Every structure is written in C-alpha cells, then in structure tokens.
Amino acid sequence: MIYRVIKRISDVVFSIVSMILFIPLWIIIPLMIRIDSRGRIIFKQKRVGLNGTYFIIYKFRTMKEGTPDIPTDRLRDQSTLNTRVGTVLRRLSIDEIPQLMNILKGDMSFVGPRPALYNQDLLIRLRKEKDVNKVRPGVTGLAQINGRDELSIRDKVMYDQLYIKDASIMLDVKIFLVTVKAAITGKGVN
Numbered sequence: 001m002i003y004r005v006i007k008r009i010s011d012v013v014f015s016i017v018s019m020i021l022f023i024p025l026w027i028i029i030p031l032m033i034r035i036d037s038r039g040r041i042i043f044k045q046k047r048v049g050l051n052g053t054y055f056i057i058y059k060f061r062t063m064k065e066g067t068p069d070i071p072t073d074r075l076r077d078q079s080t081l082n083t084r085v086g087t088v089l090r091r092l093s094i095d096e097i098p099q100l101m102n103i104l105k106g107d108m109s110f111v112g113p114r115p116a117l118y119n120q121d122l123l124i125r126l127r128k129e130k131d132v133n134k135v136r137p138g139v140t141g142l143a144q145i146n147g148r149d150e151l152s153i154r155d156k157v158m159y160d161q162l163y164i165k166d167a168s169i170m171l172d173v174k175i176f177l178v179t180v181k182a183a184i185t186g187k188g189v190n
C-alpha cells in the first residue's frame with residue numbers, strides 16, 4: 001500500500017517536472033511534425049488501463065495519417081508508413097512525451113505493464129487471466145527493457161507478471177534507468 005502511494009506521488013511530481021523541462025520539445029517537435037507531414041500533431045488511441053478500463057493515450061504522431069489502428073507488429077511494412085520525423089521520434093522514444101499528461105491524469109504510471117491497444121485480444125485476455133490489469137499501466141516496463149517490440153505476447157505477459165510479483169521503488173528506478181539507456185540507443189524498436 002505504501003509503495004502505491006509513494007509511486008503515485010512520484011508519478012505526479014516527476015510528470016510535472018518533466019513537462020516543464022521538456023517545454024522546448026513541446027514547441028520544437030510539433031513544428032517539425034507540421035513541416036514534415038499533414039495531419040494531427042498529437043496521436044490519440046484507445047488503450048486498456050487499470051482494471052481493464054479504457055482510456056485515451058497521447059503520443060506525438062509518427063506515422064502518416066490514415067495508418068490502420070493496429071499494433072505495429074501487425075503492420076506489413078511499417079517503414080513506408082512512418083514519417084521522416086516520426087522515424088527519429090520513435091527510435092528515440094520521444095513520441096512518448098505526451099504520455100506525461102496520461103501520468104498526471106492517473107491513466108498511467110512511469111513504470112508498469114505497457115497498455116494494450118483495445119484490439120489486442122490475446123494480450124488483453126492473457127493479462128486478465130494473470131491479473132496484470134490490476135496495476136496501472138506504464139510508459140515503460142519490465143517487458144520493454146527485455147525486448148520491447150521483439151517479444152511475443154506470451155513473453156510480454158510473463159514479464160508483466162514478474163514485474164507485479166517483484167514491484168518496488170528500486171525495481172521501478174532500475175527499469176526507468178535502463179529505459180533511458182534503451183531510448184538513447186533505440187534498442188528493441190521496430
């Protein structure tokens with residue numbers, strides 16, 4: 001219980017601080033997206049959150065308008081759907097910055113199982129069976145630092161279960177630091 005309270009307070013404080021620190025990016029990235037391609041700057045998508053409820057996740061748009069709303073691993077040739085700026089944003093995980101709003105609202109945490117898309121039926125079913133939905137989803141998690149897009153759905157759920165079993169502030173800090181390193185190198189991104 002104390003862990004959850006400390007985690008939520010930390011999420012709120014660090015999301016506010018991060019939003020302030022990223023003010024230059026909140027100005028530059030939308031300009032880059034607008035110059036690179038037509039369409040929305042912020043991409044919104046329905047995801048599965050705490051206790052299986054739906055919420056809208058925010059990201060900087062990295063793909064061309066009209067791209068099918070399916071998981072990236074199901075896209076035939078994602079490289080033709082990415083915008084030029086989007087390729088860089090996605091590789092460095094900068095497209096995730098708007099999720100700070102999701103954290104502040106309480107839809108997400110910095111660390112937790114990555115929220116499933118509303119149409120990822122197998123992932124949703126397996127997570128429900130394994131009680132993974134009983135924790136707030138995160139921007140990053142144990143599955144992301146152990147393979148990200150390269151993992152099978154069953155492996156993702158296995159890592160989600162391990163995270164829930166061993167959840168602690170120290171584990172969250174470790175996952176966050178490894179994520180920063182992976183974001184810089186672009187490791188595991190499709």
